Amino acid sequence: MADGSRIFAPAAPALVTGRAPRVAIVHYWLTGMRGGERVLEALCRRFPEADLFTHVAAPERLSQTLRAHRITETRIARLPFARRLYQKYLPLMPAALEALDLSAYNLVISSEAGPAKGVIPRPDAPHLCYCxxxxxxxxxxxxxxxxxxxxxxxxxxDGFAPGLRRWDVTSAARVDRFLANSSHxxxxxxxxxxxxxxxxxxxxxxxxxxxxxxxxLGAYYLWAGELVPYKRPDIAIEAFRQLDLPLIVTGGPEHTARTLARTAGAxxxxxxxxxxxRLRALMARCRALIFPGEEDFGIVPVEVMASGRPVIAYGRGGVRDSVIEGETGWFFDRPGAEALADLVARCExxxxxxxxxDACIARAALFAPSRFNAGLERALSELGI
Structure with a gap:
């Protein structure tokens, strides 16, 4: 294509009815199935005829729901080692988004956590951003x-960040309606x-x-999730080393797990x-989930509450929307292993x-897919869709 993008066509083309809007869904990158991609699946189920646009796609790592859609990559995918090093090309992503031709679409939905909302829809096309x-x-x-x-x-x-921040603010003006995944x-x-x-x-x-x-029920506590620094598995490991209490840590990537294992207590x-x-069983049998990072929402705490178990969390971020202190869990207010250890010791x-x-399960039920679907329909109705 002239803009350097690349298309992955589904095995069978989606059926487009005459009355349905022509929908473009823009997602930052499609390299695995995490929380953002689960939201994307829900959007795809609502609009089974939609076309997907993304900077880089690895179809073999995606669900069948996503692979059933036509996926167009931006020109970022043409750059060397893009599938592995796509985040290194962040400064080039605004121009790649703006080069996409969305003139055929009368509804644009962006799924934003990396650059996605900066596309340029046609003037009469509503743009809904799920952030x-x-x-x-x-x-x-x-x-x-x-x-x-x-x-x-x-x-x-330091060279590219100031300009990218200006673009990030400017491109927000192109969105007609924002949906946020949490109050945070x-x-x-x-x-x-x-x-x-x-x-x-x-x-x-x-x-x-x-x-x-x-x-x-077991006697262990549980940390579960992707082993990345902002989720702070290191805090959980250090706190339980101090406490000398049983903790199970699960998640990938494997090389990070091996590194953390060398620092873990006995x-x-x-x-x-x-x-x-196995993850489902670990959640259902743990004393509580340990959730020491500050996250935008946090799906794992809801899954643990759906398993009937409480959450011990750092009291900032999206977890404030899901956990009720004293009913479905507790918060520690100072970041770090010492504050977490103090709270766990008190719980013990x-x-x-x-x-x-039952209180945990009832709270988790408020985040079931039916709630999301109803909220999405309200937002679309307010845009005239």
Whole structure:
């Protein structure tokens, strides 16, 4: 194509009815199935005829739901080693988005956490943006990103970040309606982009989780998720080393799991990635989930509550929307292992982790897919769709 993009066509073309809108869904990159891609699946189910646009796609790592759609990559995908190093090309992504020709589409939906919302729809096409997060590395996490970067990366970042921030704010004006995945994200949209956003929590497949009888509960605590720095598995490992209590850590990538295992205490097991059946069992039998990072929403706490178990979390971020202190979990307010260890020790002394499983399950039910679908329909109706 003239703009350098590349298309992955589905095995069977989607059926487009005469009355349905022609829909373009823009997602930052499609390199695996995480929380953002689960929201994308829900959007695709609502618009089975939609075409997907993204900077880089790895179809073999995507669900059948996503692969059933026509996927167009931007010209970023043509750059060397783009599938592995796509984030290195961040400064080039605004121009790649603006080069996409969306003139055939009368509804544009962007799924934003990396650059996605900056496309240019035609004048009569409503643009709905579902925002998982304004780009963390440009805004609230910028100091941490610079601190952890090497000298060359830091110098490059200091060169491109100011211009990319200006583009990020300017491109927000192209959106007609923002949906935010949590109150925390809505607040950041207001702060950085000066736009209002309606909160619509992501869909969580709560029906896939179930409690176990009390007699089958274990004595361990659980950390689960992707082993990336901002989720702070290191805090959980250090706190439980101090406490000398059993902790299970599960998630990938495997090389990070091996590194963390070398720092773990004697009663901490770092399992690495596990299958869904085992993860489901670990969630249902744990004393509580340990959730020490600041996240935009946090699907894992909802899954654990759907399993009838409570959550011990750092009291900032989207988890404030899901966990009710004293009913479905507790918060510690100072970041770091010491504050987490203090709270877990108190829970142990008071057996506070023995909360009502039904209260946890009822709270999790508020984040079921039906809630997301209803909220999406309201937003579309307000745009005249």
């Amino acid at each position: 998982h997060s304004p780009m963390r590395y440009l805004w609230d996490q910028a100091p941490a990103y610079r601190r952890d970067a090497g000298p060359l990366t830091r110098a490059a970042y 994200v809505a607040q950041r949209i207001g702060k950085y982009w000066r736009r209002d956003a309606q909160v619509l929590h992501p869909p969580v497949d709560t029906a896939a989780f179930a409690p176990v009888p009390r007699r089958d 009663r901490t097991q770092v399992l690495g990635p596990v299958g869904f059946a 002394r008071e057996a506070a982790w023995d909360l009502d499983p």
